[in-house]
Amino acid sequence: xxxxxxxxxxxxxxxxxxxxxxxFEQPTSVDGVNIINNNTQVTTVxxxxxxxxxxxxxxxxxxxxxxxxxxxKHRITVEDLASNSLLIKMRTKEIELxxxxxxxxAHITAExxxxxxxxxxxxxxxERRLASGSSFLNAINxxxxxxxxNVEVEKKESYxxxxxxxxxxxxxxxxxxxxxxxxxGFKFYMVEDAYVKVLLEKKDKSKLTSFMSELALKYxxxxxxxxx
Numbered sequence: 344x345x346x347x348x349x350x351x352x353x354x355x356x357x358x359x360x361x362x363x364x365x366x367f368e369q370p371t372s373v374d375g376v377n378i379i380n381n382n383t384q385v386t387t388v389x390x391x392x393x394x395x396x397x398x399x400x401x402x403x404x405x406x407x408x409x410x411x412x413x414x415x416k417h418r419i420t421v422e423d424l425a426s427n428s429l430l431i432k433m434r435t436k437e438i439e440l441x442x443x444x445x446x447x448x449a450h451i452t453a454e455x456x457x458x459x460x461x462x463x464x465x466x467x468x469x470e471r472r473l474a475s476g477s478s479f480l481n482a483i484n485x486x487x488x489x490x491x492x493n494v495e496v497e498k499k500e501s502y503x504x505x506x507x508x509x510x511x512x513x514x515x516x517x518x519x520x521x522x523x524x525x526x527x528g529f530k531f532y533m534v535e536d537a538y539v540k541v542l543l544e545k546k547d548k549s550k551l552t553s554f555m556s557e558l559a560l561k562y563x564x565x566x567x568x569x570x571x
Contacts, residue, residue: 359400362419364429366393368412373433375495376409377535379528381416381569386531388496399424404569406528408535412436416565502534505543509551519559522566529562 366373366389376389382403389395397405399419407415413436423429507530515521521529533539536558542551 359398360424360427361396361398362423362427362429363394363396364431365389366395366407366431366433368433368435373409373412376407376412376433377499377531379406379408379531380404381406381525381528381566384524384527405429406532406565407431407433408532409433410535410537414532414535414565416569418569499531499534502540502543503530506530506533509548515559519555520563521559525562525566529559532562533558 364378366376373393374389374391376393376395377386378389378395378397379386380397380399380403382400383398385398387395387397399405401419401421401424403419405417405419407417412433415431415433417429417431512523512526515526515529516523519529533555538554539551539558542554
C-alpha cells in the first residue's frame, strides 16, 4: 500500500487514531483507489485486496475516488472509531468522453522524421523496473504486483505535476473558488477523470481550463455537503 502523508503534528490530540478499512465493488475488493482525508489532506491508496489504513478523527470526511468508480465520501463517526474498521462499498461509473478533435498533423512524429527508430517504446522509471522484474522469482514473491502499483501511482503523480506547472494554486482559489486547503485534494479529483488525462496528454490548456470549471462546481458541492 502506498501512503502519502502530509507533515501533520498530531501530538496528544484526543480522538485521533489510525483505522483500517476495505473497499468492495459488486462484491469484489478494489485496489488502486485514492483515499484523501479532506480535513487533514492525508492521502493513501488501497492495496490489491482493497485494504487501506489512514489516520482520522470524528467528523473527518474521507473521499474515495478511482478512474472507473463513482466518487464516494464518508464522514467518520464515533462508531467507526470504536470499531477501528471501515467497510466501503463503491459503484462502477460510466465514463463518457467528450469529443476529441484529431490533430491534422498527427501523422508527423519523431519516428517519421527519423529522430528515433521506428517502434521504439519510451518507458518511465517505474515501467523499466516492471519490465526488469518479470522473472519467475518476482512473480511468486509479489514484487510484480508492487511494481505495477508503482507505475499507476507514478502516472497519477506525473499528471498532478503537469497541472501544477500549468496553473498556480492562486488560480484554483481566485477563479475556481476552491478553498486553499482543498486545492491538493481537487488535483487528485481531477486526475481521476479520463477526459482530463486526454487533455493533459494533448497539452490542450484551453479545453482543460473550461472543463476544470465544471469539475470545480462538482467538487465544491462535495465540500459544501461535508459542512452540513
